[in-house]
Amino acid sequence: MIPLPTMQWMDGNLRLLDQRKLPSEEIYIDCRDIDSLAEAIRTLAVRGAPAIGIAAAFGAVIAALTADPGEEFNEAFYAKIDILEGTRPTAVNLFHCLDIQRRIFRMNPGRDSAIEALLESARDMMRSDLQASRQMGCFGADLLEKDSVVLTHCNAGGLATAGLGTALAVIYEAWDRGVLEKVYADETRPLLQGARLTAWELSRAGIPVDVLPDSAAASLLQKGQIDAVIVSSDRIAANGDAANKIGTYPLALAAKEHGIPFYVVAPLSTFDVSTSSGNEIEIEQRGRNELASLGERKLLPEAAGVWNPAFDVTPAKLITAIICEKGVLFTPDTDSIQSIFGRITDSR
Known part of the structure; x- marks a missing residue:
């Protein structure tokens, strides 16, 4: 790629x-x-x-x-x-x-x-x-079996990084290896990063992608059509709780319910070991206009308020593994995260 x-x-x-x-x-x-x-x-x-x-x-x-x-x-x-x-x-x-x-x-x-x-x-x-x-892509692709179908949320590709991606780096590598069959991408309301950006990136790379409403993701998981959910993160706390685009947490809940692996892919620069848990992560609140209108079309009556958080926090207990450039942290917790940062310090 x-x-x-x-x-x-x-x-x-x-x-x-x-x-x-x-x-x-x-x-x-x-x-x-x-x-x-x-x-x-x-x-x-x-x-x-x-x-x-x-x-x-x-x-x-x-x-x-x-x-x-x-x-x-x-x-x-x-x-x-x-x-x-x-x-x-x-x-x-x-x-x-x-x-x-x-x-x-x-x-x-x-x-x-x-x-x-x-x-x-x-x-x-x-x-x-x-x-x-590239390293995260290789580690993540190792976890996928042949003919895998994966679900992703928001955009975690080249557009979100220096040019290659986190979650999509895994998808690109899996496609290059011939083990990926197809990708489902949540549209990711309200700004449609999945529909506008992820679908654009994957189509550009020749990877089959279907876009679905966020509200349809749990049903797709229930039907057994997904082999893995692969997302990224904007901040990972010391205990493994991961903040990502709003809508990630319910996706993790549904994956857990239906026994589907839920992988978070993020570089070490996204880990915040000074924040003990996801409860301490400040969640950005976005403006009213993102929900109140779509282009020139008005969607909400003037009297209606909005609650528009940009992110939610997925507890570590719902995460099968965190994939970073140093390897794969299965059942992530404070000890495993401290261990990987300790190994980095020892190698310097």
């Missing part, structure tokens, strides 16, 4: 594939300042936890380039970083990547050296994400 051109650094600005326009149009936008990049993240022109983090890392380069180079340079840089950090509260990759860039900035005094170091750091994050995607 050739990585999707989701983002590219070009002559001092970050070029992003505008996911709000897909699948009808493939349009790129150029972010030359922090406000335009923050708006792109906030309005989902770029989305998916790994992609948000990498975009923010390049945003740190933009912050250094656009901060006044006088005595207040450092303060101006950090203020711009704070703007990016305030865009999306749930995806932990955003905070991890910006923390790394803050450290790089402190270690490289002087505007020119800071810009150079920040840019190399952002590029390294992109390279590492692509490598992690």
